[in-house]
Amino acid sequence: MCCEAMNKALLELCEKYSVSARGTISFEDGNFVLECNCGKKTILLPWRVERRFFELKKFLTDGTLEDLSTLRFCTVKHGGCLKKQIAKELDLAAFFTGSPVKSVFAVCAGEKGAAANIIAKLENDVNVSIECSTKLPAGNDPIDRHELIAARGVASDQTVDTQTPHASVYVYNDKGESRYTDTDTELFGFSYDEIWTIRAAFAALSDTSLFDVWNDAYATMMRGAEAAIASDEQKKVMFL
Amino acid sequence: MKPLKIAMMSLTHGHTRKYYQTLRDNPKLDWVASCAEDQRAKDVYDLYQTGVPCYLDPEQMFAEHPDIEAVVLASANSKHMEQVRFCAERGIHILSMKIPTFNMEEYDEMIELCDKAGIVCQVELEMHYNPVVLRLKKLLQEGAIGKILASQATNITLSPVWAFPWQGVPEDSFGSRVPLKDGDPRFRGGALCDHPHIFDLIRWLTNSDFDYIYSQVAPNLRKDLQVEDMLLANGKMKDGTAFLFDPSWSRLEERIPVPAPGWEVFPKRMEVNLVITGEKGVLACDCFGPNVYHNGAPNDRYTVQYTYFDEWIGLIDEFVDCCRNGKQPKINLRWHKQTIQAMLGCYESVKSNQPVCINA
Numbered sequence: 322m323c324c325e326a327m328n329k330a331l332l333e334l335c336e337k338y339s340v341s342a343r344g345t346i347s348f349e350d351g352n353f354v355l356e357c358n359c360g361k362k363t364i365l366l367p368w369r370v371e372r373r374f375f376e377l378k379k380f381l382t383d384g385t386l387e388d389l390s391t392l393r394f395c396t397v398k399h400g401g402c403l404k405k406q407i408a409k410e411l412d413l414a415a416f417f418t419g420s421p422v423k424s425v426f427a428v429c430a431g432e433k434g435a436a437a438n439i440i441a442k443l444e445n446d447v448n449v450s451i452e453c454s455t456k457l458p459a460g461n462d463p464i465d466r467h468e469l470i471a472a473r474g475v476a477s478d479q480t481v482d483t484q485t486p487h488a489s490v491y492v493y494n495d496k497g498e499s500r501y502t503d504t505d506t507e508l509f510g511f512s513y514d515e516i517w518t519i520r521a522a523f524a525a526l527s528d529t530s531l532f533d534v535w536n537d538a539y540a541t542m543m544r545g546a547e548a549a550i551a552s553d554e555q556k557k558v559m560f561l
Numbered sequence: 562m563k564p565l566k567i568a569m570m571s572l573t574h575g576h577t578r579k580y581y582q583t584l585r586d587n588p589k590l591d592w593v594a595s596c597a598e599d600q601r602a603k604d605v606y607d608l609y610q611t612g613v614p615c616y617l618d619p620e621q622m623f624a625e626h627p628d629i630e631a632v633v634l635a636s637a638n639s640k641h642m643e644q645v646r647f648c649a650e651r652g653i654h655i656l657s658m659k660i661p662t663f664n665m666e667e668y669d670e671m672i673e674l675c676d677k678a679g680i681v682c683q684v685e686l687e688m689h690y691n692p693v694v695l696r697l698k699k700l701l702q703e704g705a706i707g708k709i710l711a712s713q714a715t716n717i718t719l720s721p722v723w724a725f726p727w728q729g730v731p732e733d734s735f736g737s738r739v740p741l742k743d744g745d746p747r748f749r750g751g752a753l754c755d756h757p758h759i760f761d762l763i764r765w766l767t768n769s770d771f772d773y774i775y776s777q778v779a780p781n782l783r784k785d786l787q788v789e790d791m792l793l794a795n796g797k798m799k800d801g802t803a804f805l806f807d808p809s810w811s812r813l814e815e816r817i818p819v820p821a822p823g824w825e826v827f828p829k830r831m832e833v834n835l836v837i838t839g840e841k842g843v844l845a846c847d848c849f850g851p852n853v854y855h856n857g858a859p860n861d862r863y864t865v866q867y868t869y870f871d872e873w874i875g876l877i878d879e880f881v882d883c884c885r886n887g888k889q890p891k892i893n894l895r896w897h898k899q900t901i902q903a904m905l906g907c908y909e910s911v912k913s914n915q916p917v918c919i920n921a
Binding site (some may be wrong): 481 | 590706710712775779780781784791792793794796801805807809811812827828834837839840841843845850852854860863865914916
């Protein structure tokens with residue numbers, strides 16, 4: 322991902338929508354970080370502005386789903402840091418429900434954190450399952466799934482009776498198969514992950530209170546992930 | 562080979578109707594009689610118009626059909642012990658439902674009775690005869706993703722309790738009334754007791770046994786049930802494979818007394834899916850499909866219509882082969898015992914809120 326291009330797009334969004342704050346996206350220690358000209362700095366949590374997650378959260382807040390029971394998350398990627406993968410999913414659980422993680426129990430497998438299967442409990446008694454894997458071979462799009470199961474209604478970012486995410490466009494030609502999923506006209510041409518990184522930075526500059534919210538959330542989600550890893554090592558449920 | 566004279570008993574299990582076609586179609590069988598648990602079960606049985614006589618008293622059925630060689634015990638879990646005794650006394654081979662019993666003393670008695678009587682007791686775990694599972698096993702054996710590191714598996718369905726009420730009664734499903742944990746009004750005997758398949762499958766795929774298991778119940782979707790309907794389990798096999806299971810009744814249903822079209826509220830009423838991480842890659846598997854879809858009668862609701870359920874063909878073929886040729890079925894009482902112990906381990910973990918070691 323190119324920070325220069327992302328910063329140019331961020332500036333254009335700020336100018337277009339008359340957002341006075343200015344900021345710079347950089348990549349530090351495996352995270353995208355936004356530094357504001359007001360002096361504030363935060364690690365970006367792009368999933369918190371990603372449309373599909375925003376819409377899933379809305380199902381819980383607008384009454385589309387009632388009496389949530391269980392969240393089932395899956396994320397399968399090529400490489401990367403398993404702990405951060407776990408942390409992100411724990412943050413999504415807390416973000417969706419507005420309820421912090423109360424306890425975690427993880428079982429990890431493989432060298433250098435190849436995979437982890439986690440069960441968490443939220444303060445509001447909701448169960449969360451998270452399956453994480455880093456063993457998807459290079460060149461494959463990440464596979465993930467987020468399902469919310471309630472006494473009234475089930476919501477998911479994946480179609481019923483399918484195992485992998487859909488793309489918007491499929492091209493089959495003499496070069497094989499190509500897939501395209503474009504989600505943002507204003508940021509057309511950026512990758513899916515770049516789009517939500519820019520959108521997260523724009524959201525934080527539009528509402529600078531998010532800097533503190535996200536810094537707190539980042540610290541909490543990393544504590545949760547560390548507890549998950551510790552629960553595997555100690556074969557014990559860890560309470561946060 | 563002479564067809565095996567077979568009967569069905571009780572007819573109250575959710576899988577009862579799945580045998581009707583196989584018992585009629587399989588040339589290796591002669592389905593001679595059925596015996597219903599009560600008049601309600603007989604009334605439901607009559608709806609299917611099998612043409613096979615149905616009794617209400619097993620003694621009468623055996624008196625009228627002394628040539629019965631084998632029975633399908635299509636009954637509530639709490640009935641299995643007395644029915645195994647009944648069959649063992651008469652030297653009748655048994656096709657047991659998926660949970661012989663959760664009482665391990667009874668379980669050992671069942672093993673002893675069948676050994677002494679020299680009868681076959683095959684446990685009905687139909688996923689062993691599912692073609693997708695056969696492909697999955699072949700791929701793993703061929704090293705398609707290398708050694709298995711972790712597996713996630715779902716065995717999620719709607720709840721059958723409205724059509725098969727015993728599955729919501731702790732004494733009938735679990736065998737006794739045991740609270741889930743302190744301060745929880747629910748009892749053992751719900752979704753977990755309905756879904757042993759993934760606990761069995763992981764043993765088959767890894768060729769390993771359970772090391773430890775953790776389980777956690779969630780708030781019920783059906784507030785009026787006495788038993789759990791939502792839970793998760795994770796843990797490790799002795800070979801180090803990490804697993805995560807969802808054996809919930811997480812798909813809502815219409816509360817109809819007899820399974821029929823329109824049963825589903827969620828479009829897909831049943832799913833057994835696996836995502837397996839290996840040293841060399843990842844494998845995702847849906848054990849049922851490809852399917853067809855409609856939004857027509859009776860509820861005009863988008864619905865997944867399954868295209869095949871032929872697991873019972875292979876299951877019955879193996880059963881007949883074992884009965885006729887004195888073989889031991891793959892899923893016999895001894896093999897299945899650790900699967901039951903792992904499920905009991907889940908309940909113990911729910912109670913203690915900590916992982917539990919599974920000692921085979």
